[in-house]
Amino acid sequence: MIISFRIKFEEMTDQTIKVYARIRKTNDKNSEQYLIQQNNDYEEIIFANSGISTLQKICRFHKVFDAKTPQSEIFEVVAKPVIISVIEGFNGTIFAYGQTGSGKTYALNGCTREFSQRGIIPRSIEYIFNHYNNIAEEPTIYISYMEIYNEIGYDLLSTKQYNVTRTPEELPRVSVMEDKKGDPHIKNLSTFPVTNEEDAKRLLFMGDTNRTIAETPYNEFSSRSHCIFTFYITHCSTKSKLIRSSKLHLVDLAGSERDFKTNVNSIVHEAKFINLSLYFLQQVIIALSESKRSHIPYRNSMLTHLLKDSLNGNCITVMLATLSVNKENFQETLSTCRFAQRVSTISTSPTVNEICDPEKEIEFLKLRIRNLETQLSDSKDFSSSNVLSVRQKENCEAEVRKFINSDEKPIRVEADMTQIQFCFDLLRKELDKQRTELRTMEKLVTQKKTEITGLVREIRTKDSEIERLKVEIERVPDDPIKMLSIIPTASRNNKNQLESILIKANNKPPDDYKTALQNQLNLAKKCSDTIEHCKRKIIVYRSELEHSKRTPRDKQELVKKLEEQQRIYKAELAELKRIQADTARLEAAAKQSEINTVNKFDDWFKGKDSGDSPRKPPPQISNNNKVEIDNTYTVRDTKEIELKLLCGGSSNESLKGSGSSESSLKDVQEPVVKEKPEDSTAQSDQNGFTKYFNASDSADFKEFMKSVSSSGVDEVDEEIVNFYRSKF
Ligand SMILES: Nc1ncnc2c1ncn2[C@@H]1O[C@H](COP(=O)(O)OP(=O)(O)OP(=O)(O)O)[C@@H](O)[C@H]1O
Known part of the structure; x- marks a missing residue:
C-alpha cells in the first residue's frame, strides 16, 4: 500500500507567534501612566513608572489596543487573519493571557449584555459559516469545548442536560494522547457536528453554562481554569480533489499571578495547588524561545501537551495579552508583558493540511458518511420534536x-x-x-x-x-230502543235516560214541539186581540165621522186616527198570516219527529216481530202552508202506548197501574196491526195533535176559537178559522 503525504509549505513558514496587547479600562486616578508608540511593524507600550528599569518600561507588541478599542476591531486584527488561514487548511490558535480580571474572557467570549460586545469566539462562528454559505464547498465542521482545572480535563459539552451539572467533578473527564507522529489527540472529548451558526452558538452557550454552573461551589473557579473552544474543519476542494482539514483553538487561559513569576519555589508551591499548567506553559515558552534547547517539556502539563502543535508545530498562533494598568496590578502587568515578549520570539511551522492518500480519502469519506448519518439522525430527532x-x-x-x-x-x-x-x-x-x-x-x-x-x-x-x-x-243493536236491552234493568224506568237515547237518535223531545206550538198559538191570539181592538176602534171612528155635528177639524183628526188603526189592523193581519205559516212548518217538523220516533220504534219492534212494517214517509208542506201527511203506515196499539210513553204525552196515564215500563215493554209480544185509515184527517187525529186537543168541532176547539178574535173581514176570518180547524 502506497501512502504519500504531500505537505505544502506556504509563505508563512518560520512564522513567529504574533502577540497583541489590550489595555483594560480602568479608573484614571488609580492607573499607571503609559504611552503607546507606533512603529512600522510593531507598537510599543512605554510605562512612565520610575521604579523600573528602562528596559522593562518598553514592551513591544504587534499591536497595542487601548482601552477604547471595540470588540469588532480586536476580532478584525487579532482573530480574522488566523481564521482565514484555518479555512485555507492551516491549524490556528488564539490564546488570551493575563492576570485575573484583566479581560481574557471578555475578549474571547464577550459580554452577553450587548450584542456589539460579543467576543472572538461568537464572531469566529459567524465568520466561518458566513464564508461557507457564500461558496459552493460544503465543509464538515465539528466543535468541542473543554476545560482544564488542576491538571484534569473536563468535557463541557458532554451532556445536553447541562443544567443538571453542579460541580466540575460531575463533568466527564478527558485526557490527551499522542499518535505515532507525536501529534496530540484528546480522548473522550465530545465533538459535535454543526451545519449552521445557530447550532454552533448553541453549543458555545451550553459549554459556558456548564462552566458557570460548575463554578458556583468553587470560588474563582474560572480564574483557575483554562478553557479551549475548538473548531475542526474538513473540506474537499472541488478543484484539487484534495481534502483539507484544520483546527482552530480559542484558548482562555487561567489568570496569571505575580507570584508565579517572581519566585520559582513559590511558583511550584502555588502551582501544585492552584495552576500547575500555567507554570509549565511558561517553561515551554522559555524552552521554545531558547534555540539551544533540544527538549521541550510539553508533557509536563495537560495544557502544554494539548497546545504542543499550536506552540511550535504546524499552527498559526497568536496571543492576546490582556493588561490592567491599575497601580496595584502593575507588577502582574509587567509579568504579562515579559511573557508576551518571550512568546513573540517563538516560531511555528504552519502548513496546509491536505490529504491525497486514497486510503485516507476513503477513510475520510467513510467518516464523513458516518457524520452525515449522525447529522441526519439528529435532524430527524430534531424535526420529530x-x-x-x-x-x-x-x-x-x-x-x-x-x-x-x-x-x-x-x-x-x-x-x-x-x-x-x-x-x-x-x-x-x-x-x-x-x-x-x-x-x-x-x-x-x-x-x-x-x-x-x-x-x-x-x-x-x-x-x-x-x-x-x-x-x-x-x-250492539243499531236502534236506540234496542239499546234498552243492553241498558241495566235499574235504569230502564228512567224517562230521562230514554229521552237521552232518543236525542242521540236525532229526535227532538216532543215537549219541545208542543211548547213551540203553544207559543205560536199564543202569538196568534195576541194578534187576534189586536185585530179585534182595531176593528172596534175603526167602527167607533166611523160612526163618529158619520155624526153631523163634528167640525171639519175634528173630522180630520178622526180620519187620521181611523187611518192609523187601519194600518195597525193590516200589519197585525200580516203578522197573523206569518204565524200561520210558521205554525205549519213547526207542525211538519213535529210530525217528522213523530214519524222518526215511530219508525225507530217499528225497527226496534221488528227485532221481535217477524213481519215487516211499512215506514211512514215524512210530512210535506203544501203551498198554502198546510201539512200533508201520507199515512200509509200501520201502527200497533201496544207500540202506540210505547210512543206516548216516549213522547211524554197524556197517554202516560194509560201506563199507570200497569207496573214498570220494563214490564210494559215485556208485555209487547204480538202487536196487533190496525187497518190503514182512509181519511187522512182521521189518521192525523190518531198520530198527531189529537193527544193534546179534540177534533175541530169539539168544545175545546170552540173554546179556543172564542179566544181568537175575528178580523171583521169575512174572507179573512174564514181563512183563520179554517186554518185552526185544520190544526185541531
Ligand atoms: N475591555 C473591556 N471593556 C469592558 N469591560 C471589560 C473589559 N475587559 C474586561 N471587562 C470586564 O471586566 C470583568 C472581568 O473580565 P474578565 O472576566 O474577562 O477577566 P478575566 O481575565 O477573564 O478574569 P479571570 O482570569 O478571573 O477569568 C468582566 O465583567 C468584563 O466584562
Whole structure:
C-alpha cells in the first residue's frame, strides 16, 4: 500500500507567534501612566513608572489596543487573519493571557449584555459559516469545548442536560494522547457536528453554562481554569480533489499571578495547588524561545501537551495579552508583558493540511458518511420534536383527505418524519372517528330493532283488540230502543235516560214541539186581540165621522186616527198570516219527529216481530202552508202506548197501574196491526195533535176559537178559522 503525504509549505513558514496587547479600562486616578508608540511593524507600550528599569518600561507588541478599542476591531486584527488561514487548511490558535480580571474572557467570549460586545469566539462562528454559505464547498465542521482545572480535563459539552451539572467533578473527564507522529489527540472529548451558526452558538452557550454552573461551589473557579473552544474543519476542494482539514483553538487561559513569576519555589508551591499548567506553559515558552534547547517539556502539563502543535508545530498562533494598568496590578502587568515578549520570539511551522492518500480519502469519506448519518439522525430527532408550520399541516391534511377519498392516490409529503407522523396521526384520528360512528350506528340499529319488536307486539295486541271490538259491535243493536236491552234493568224506568237515547237518535223531545206550538198559538191570539181592538176602534171612528155635528177639524183628526188603526189592523193581519205559516212548518217538523220516533220504534219492534212494517214517509208542506201527511203506515196499539210513553204525552196515564215500563215493554209480544185509515184527517187525529186537543168541532176547539178574535173581514176570518180547524 502506497501512502504519500504531500505537505505544502506556504509563505508563512518560520512564522513567529504574533502577540497583541489590550489595555483594560480602568479608573484614571488609580492607573499607571503609559504611552503607546507606533512603529512600522510593531507598537510599543512605554510605562512612565520610575521604579523600573528602562528596559522593562518598553514592551513591544504587534499591536497595542487601548482601552477604547471595540470588540469588532480586536476580532478584525487579532482573530480574522488566523481564521482565514484555518479555512485555507492551516491549524490556528488564539490564546488570551493575563492576570485575573484583566479581560481574557471578555475578549474571547464577550459580554452577553450587548450584542456589539460579543467576543472572538461568537464572531469566529459567524465568520466561518458566513464564508461557507457564500461558496459552493460544503465543509464538515465539528466543535468541542473543554476545560482544564488542576491538571484534569473536563468535557463541557458532554451532556445536553447541562443544567443538571453542579460541580466540575460531575463533568466527564478527558485526557490527551499522542499518535505515532507525536501529534496530540484528546480522548473522550465530545465533538459535535454543526451545519449552521445557530447550532454552533448553541453549543458555545451550553459549554459556558456548564462552566458557570460548575463554578458556583468553587470560588474563582474560572480564574483557575483554562478553557479551549475548538473548531475542526474538513473540506474537499472541488478543484484539487484534495481534502483539507484544520483546527482552530480559542484558548482562555487561567489568570496569571505575580507570584508565579517572581519566585520559582513559590511558583511550584502555588502551582501544585492552584495552576500547575500555567507554570509549565511558561517553561515551554522559555524552552521554545531558547534555540539551544533540544527538549521541550510539553508533557509536563495537560495544557502544554494539548497546545504542543499550536506552540511550535504546524499552527498559526497568536496571543492576546490582556493588561490592567491599575497601580496595584502593575507588577502582574509587567509579568504579562515579559511573557508576551518571550512568546513573540517563538516560531511555528504552519502548513496546509491536505490529504491525497486514497486510503485516507476513503477513510475520510467513510467518516464523513458516518457524520452525515449522525447529522441526519439528529435532524430527524430534531424535526420529530419540531412543530409543523400551518402550511405543512394543511398540506398533510389535504393529502390524507385525498387518500381517504380515493383508493389509488398515494400520500405525497416531504421525507420528513414529523410530517409522516402527522399524517399517521390524522389517519388514526379518522379511523377512531369512523369506529365511533360505527359503534353509534350499531347501537341505533339495536335500539330500532327493539322498538320494532315492541311495535309488532303492540300491533298484534291491537289486532286482537280490534277483533274483540268487532265482535262487540256485532252484538250492539243499531236502534236506540234496542239499546234498552243492553241498558241495566235499574235504569230502564228512567224517562230521562230514554229521552237521552232518543236525542242521540236525532229526535227532538216532543215537549219541545208542543211548547213551540203553544207559543205560536199564543202569538196568534195576541194578534187576534189586536185585530179585534182595531176593528172596534175603526167602527167607533166611523160612526163618529158619520155624526153631523163634528167640525171639519175634528173630522180630520178622526180620519187620521181611523187611518192609523187601519194600518195597525193590516200589519197585525200580516203578522197573523206569518204565524200561520210558521205554525205549519213547526207542525211538519213535529210530525217528522213523530214519524222518526215511530219508525225507530217499528225497527226496534221488528227485532221481535217477524213481519215487516211499512215506514211512514215524512210530512210535506203544501203551498198554502198546510201539512200533508201520507199515512200509509200501520201502527200497533201496544207500540202506540210505547210512543206516548216516549213522547211524554197524556197517554202516560194509560201506563199507570200497569207496573214498570220494563214490564210494559215485556208485555209487547204480538202487536196487533190496525187497518190503514182512509181519511187522512182521521189518521192525523190518531198520530198527531189529537193527544193534546179534540177534533175541530169539539168544545175545546170552540173554546179556543172564542179566544181568537175575528178580523171583521169575512174572507179573512174564514181563512183563520179554517186554518185552526185544520190544526185541531
Ligand atoms: N475591555 C473591556 N471593556 C469592558 N469591560 C471589560 C473589559 N475587559 C474586561 N471587562 C470586564 O471586566 C470583568 C472581568 O473580565 P474578565 O472576566 O474577562 O477577566 P478575566 O481575565 O477573564 O478574569 P479571570 O482570569 O478571573 O477569568 C468582566 O465583567 C468584563 O466584562
